[in-house]
Amino acid sequence: MDATTPGPLTPEVLDREDLRRALAEHDFAAAFTLIKKWGGLSQNRIAAACQLTPGKVSTIIAGQQQITSFEVVRRIADGLRIPGHLLGLAPRLWEQQPPHNQQTPPASSGEGPTEDVPWRTDATVHLATDLTRSDLVMDRRAAARALTSAAITGTALLDPLEGWLQPGFGADPSPRRGRLGARDIDELEATAQAFRRWDHKYGGGLRRKAVLGQLSEVAAHLEEHQSDHVEQRLYGVMAQLAGTAATMAWDSGFQRRAQDYYRLALRAAHAGNDTPFGANVLAGMARQMLCRDRPQDALELVRLAQDGTRGAAGPRLRAMLHTREAWAYAAMGRIPAFRRATEQARAALADAKPGEEPHWIAYFDDVELAGVTGGRLLDLARQEPRTHADAAAAEIQRALARRGPEAARSHALDWIGLAECSFLAGDVHAAVQHTRHAVAAAHTTQSGRVRTRLGQLYPYTVGRSVTRDVQEARDIIRDLLSS
Known part of the structure; x- marks a missing residue:
């Protein structure tokens, strides 16, 4: 069903007290039975x-x-069109739509393919203009459609990115003369850095619109004829803003849109001759693929980044790329390769010195490496708890000890990971304590990834024989996810 399809259950069925009680208690055995009886739906249609x-x-x-x-x-x-409040959920997107016969034509969601855009500077500017314009005017219907758009994978994703390894070429200069100077670019770069800090702390949400507005303004400046030095720095600002827009879109659940902005960031880095940041963008795309259970695609993206930065990547960037490589190996179950890549990351990071690399990679230090390694060991612990759960907990605790609530999203993810480690290890008391910390930390960020991870923690708290403490942990997770 799309966002405007009426539900199969009549108001009379949804108003039944017995059904409302079953829905409120998440007793779906009773709810489905009542829906079959009074709603006239077969098991196959419910399914x-x-x-x-x-x-x-x-x-x-x-x-x-x-x-x-x-x-x-x-x-x-969403499938049975049950209003969110009956299940303890926030209002669903389809509840906020006007009646089907009153809808106005939707604004373009900008979901057209960007893989055919040539690797020319003017094409990059036009892509930025089109993406931001469609995103800034996106209505609720288009947003609902964008949320269901699947991320591109395989050759459709990888082949168009090969242009990153080839020399770029520009277009004829615009007859409109730009007047930006070094001070203007300094301010734009500072704004891009501030938006990046926003994303790291808060995730997506309304701040994404501010990033898109700034990105649109930068594209407008690049449509004018700037000096070569100003133009190169402007492309650098565009790359950073597009990279932030990508992670914010991903955090908000817009998978395909995130890929569009990642591609724009890669093209902008290419136009600005910023090879290291281009590798950072490819690493972000790899991380998205890993979260979509596409480790082979992720590994290809990491190798593309490594091929393009040989001799140009500093120790922190090399270490970060090795951790993405290790993540892919862990997802494939290749344990020796995972350990080898993790050790390569540690060795590279040992050569890092303060202030020698760009600001956008300064975050990658021993603490970040511990958090990432702990997360990968947790992935392995889900398959073999006795072998990996304690090691995962030790790495995550090392990260928690040195990065606090100011790193809101990472801080929350660390606590969620530690709670899951404890559940896997059978230490229920510790798991409940860590879950309380995780939910408290989750309240400080709008990150969709944090909510997704809490949703993955939720099943550990469900069962017929759980203790009162575990029931309380389940309730606070449910309350947050329902808000």
Whole structure:
């Protein structure tokens, strides 16, 4: 169903007290039974609407399986058009749409392919203008459509990026003369850095619009004929703003849109002759692929970054790329390769000196390496808890000890990771304590990634034999995810 399709349940069914009680308690055995009886829906139709298999719906109705995933609860709400408040959720996007027959034509969501844009400076500027214009006027319907747009993977993603390794070429200069000077560029660079700090601390949200507005302004300046030095620095600002817009879009759930901005950032870095930042953009794209369970695509992106920066990457950048490589190996189950790449990251980082590399990679230090390594060991611990859970917890605790609440998103992710390590290790008391810290930290950031990770922690708190403390942990996770 799209965002304007009416729901299959009538108001009379949704107003039934027994159904409302079952929904409030997340008792889907009772809820599905009542929906079958009073809503006239078959098990197959319930399954199709909620993106479940008929067999799973059958086991749920029989009381043989509980729904523990918050993502599945959201799918049930959206598939059956159950208002969010009945399930303890925030209002769903489709609840905020006007009636189907009153809708105005949607603004373009800007989801057209960007992979065919040539690697020319004028094409890069036009791409920036088109992306920001469509994003800034995106309405709710377009936003709902963009949220469901799948990220590009495989050769469709990788092949168009090969142009990054080739020399760039510009276009004829514009007849309009630009008047920006060094002081103006200094201010724009400072603004781009401030937006990057915003993203690191808060994630997506309304601040994304401010980034897009600044990006649009930079594109307008590049449509004028600036001096060569000013133009090169402007492309550097565009690359950084587009990179921040990409991570903010990703944090807000706009996977395809994030890829569009990553591509723009890579092209801008290419036009500005900033090879190291281009490698950083490719590392960001690799991380997105890893979170989409595409480790082979991620590894190809990392290798593309490494190929393009041989001799140009400093120790911190080399170390960060090695950790992305290690992440891909861990996702593939290649444990020796994961350990080798992690040791290469440590060795590279040992050569790092303060102030010798750009500001955007200064964050990557021993603390960040510990947090990233702990996260990868946690991935392995989900398969072999006894082998990896304690090692993962030790690395995450090392990161927590040295980066505090000011790194809001990373701080929250560390606590969530530590809570999961404790659940995997069977230390329920510690897990509950860490979960409380995790939820408190999550309240300080708007990061969608933090909420996603909390949703992955939620199933550990569900079961028929959990203690009162675990029930309380479940309630505070549910309260936050429902807000």
